[in-house]
Amino acid sequence: MSDPGAGTTTFPPPVNPNDPGIGPLMIGFMWTFTSLAMIAIALRLYVRVFIVEKLGLDDWFMIVAGIFQLAYQACMTKAYQWGLGMDSMNLTYDPQITNILKWNLIGSIPGIVVAICARISIATLLIRLFGGRKWFKWYLIVFTTLQSATAAATEMLYCLQTDPIEGFWNPMIPARRLDPMIAKVLWMTGQTLFTVADLSYVILPVSFIWKLKMPLHRKIPLMALICMSIFTAVASIMRTILVQEAVGQAEAMQGVARMFLWANLETTFTIIMGCLPILPKLFQQERFNFVIIKSYVQTVFNRTIRSFHQGTRRSQQAQDAKHNGYHGLESVKTDKHHMAALAPDSPPHKPALGPNTTCSSREPNFSDAAGDITRTDQFMVSYEGAPTRSDGPGIGR
Template identity: 25%
Template sequence: MRLPPPEVVASWPPPNYINPETRGMALIAIEMIILPIALLVLALRLYVRVVLLQKPGWDDWLMLLAAIFGTGVTISVLLASTLFGWSLHIYDLPLSVLPPSRQVSLAAQSLFILATSLAKLSILLSYLRFAPLRSPFRRATYAVAALLVAANAAFLVLLFTQCTPLASYWTLEEGGHCVPEGPPLLAQAASTVFFDAAVWVLPLGTLARARLPARERVAVVGLFGAGAVVVAAAAVRTYWVWWVVEGTWDVTWEGFELWIWTAVEVHLGVICGEDGEVE
C-alpha cells in the first residue's frame, strides 16, 4: 500500500468519524441489478443444457464456477463498502477498519481473477463446439486458452507473494516486506483487456462465413455486441486501476469507481457466456 507523504496528510481536513461524506448507495444498487441478471442468464443456460438438451459440457461448469466467484466479488465489495469504509474518504477512515479492509481487498482481487479467467475460459471452450478440426481458429483458441491460464495463475501467485509475510499486506507493520502493488495490478488489468478482446475477436471470421438462420444470427450479433461492452468495461476499469494505484492518495473514495467497473466486467462476462442455445 502506498503511504501518502507528510505534506499530503497535512493537507487533509480533520477526520470525521461521526457523519462522514459517503459515496451513497450507487455501488450497492449496481451490484443488486447486474448480479441477478447474470445469475438468471446462467440458470437459463444450465436449464437448457442440463435439463432440456441433456448435454452439459465443461464450458457450462466453468461458467458456473465463474458465477460463484463473481458472486464472491459482489459480497466482498458490499461488505467493504458498508462496513470497512470503501465509500469514505481515506482521511475519514478509522484506522481500526484498515486491516479488515485490506483483507477484503485481497479476497476481492483473487476472486476477480478467478471469476474473469474462468468466464473467458468457458467461452473459449464453447468455441470448440463449432471450430473445425485442425483449423487456424481451433489452434488459436487453444493458444489463447493456454496463455490465459498461465497468465492468471502467475497473477494469483504474485498476489499472494507480494508481501512477506502475507499478513504484512493488511497489518502494514514494520518488519514485513512488500513489493509495490501498483505494477502487478496494472499488468493484470491490462491483460484482462487483451484477453477480453482476444475472446471477442477470435470467432468473428468463422461466424461471418457461417450460414445461420436469421434468428440465430441476430442472437450472435447481440452477444458479440455485449462482448464489445465487456472489452470497453475492462479498458475503463484499467484506467481506474491506474488512477487508484498511481494517481490519487484518496484510494477508498476514488476506488469506488473502480469497484463499479469491476462489477460490470465480472457479471457481463457471465452474461456474454450464454452461447445462443438459450434462444
C-alpha cells in the same frame, strides 16, 4: 508504499464520517449485475439439463465462475460495511481503512478465479462452435492458457507482496514489502490480455457468422448478441486504468472503490455474455410450449362455451314444453259443451319402432265432473302378441 515505523504515523480524524460517498451506488450496481449473472447461469443450466440433456465442460467452468462470483460479491459487501466507497478523508485508518484493504485483498482471490473460469468457459464454447478452423482453435487454447497463467501469477504476487501478509492492509506494523510497481505492471499486463481476449472473442466469431449462408435477418441478431460483449472489453480497459490508483495506495480509497466496481461489471458481463449464446434454445422451447398451452386452453374454452350453450338451449326447450303443456289445460273452460269438443278422435300415432311394435297415444280425457279436470303424462306401449300394459291408473296419453 514506504515502510512506516511502527506507531510513528498518525492520521487526522475523519472530516465527514456520515458521508457514504459512492458506496451505496457501487454496491447497488454490483448486486444488480451479480443477480443478472446468476439468472443467466440458471437459465443456461436449465437449457443444458432439461432441453439439451447434457452438460459440457464449458458449463462446469461457468458454474465455478458463478460460485466464486458470489464469494467475491460477499467480500465486497463486507468491505462496503467498513466504508468502501467513502472518501479517504472521511474514514478512520483503524479500523475502517485497514478492514477495507483486508477484504479487498480477500475478495481479489475469488474475483480472479471468476475472470479466469468465465473466459475458459467462453473459449471452450467457441472451440465447440468453430473448432473446424484449426488456427482459431489453437489461438483460443494458447491465448486462454497465457492469460490464465498470467492472471494467476499476478494474483499470487499481489497477495504475497508483503511478509507477513498483514502488512498489506496495516502499514503500521514492520513488514518486508516489494515495490508496488511490480504488482502494478503485472496487473496491467493481465488486464491487457483480458481486454484482447474479450475483443478477439467478439470480432473473430462475428466475421465467421457473417460468412455463413443464412438469411440476413438471422445474422443480425447473432452479431448483436456477440457484440454486446464489447462492454466487457470496455470494463476491462477501465479496470486497467484504475489499477494505477488502487494498487498499494491506501490514501486513494475512491480509486479502490471504482476499480472494484469496474472489476465486478467486467466479471458479471463476462458471465452473462458467456451464457447468452446458449439461451436461444430456451426461447425456442418456451415458444413451442406456449403454442401447445395456448392451443389446449383454446380447446378447453371452446368446449366449455359449447357445453354452456347446449345446456342453455336444452333448459329453454324444457321450459317451453312445460309451458305449452299447461297452457292447453289452463285455456280449457269447465263447460260441458266445450269439454265435449276435446273428445279424442285422432288416429293412433305409430312410429317406426319395428315390425311387431306399436306405440299409441291419446289426448287427455276428462271426467264428466266440471271441476275434476285431471292431466296425465302417462303413456302406453303395446306389442303384438303381448298383453297391453298400462303404466298407471288413469287416462293414458
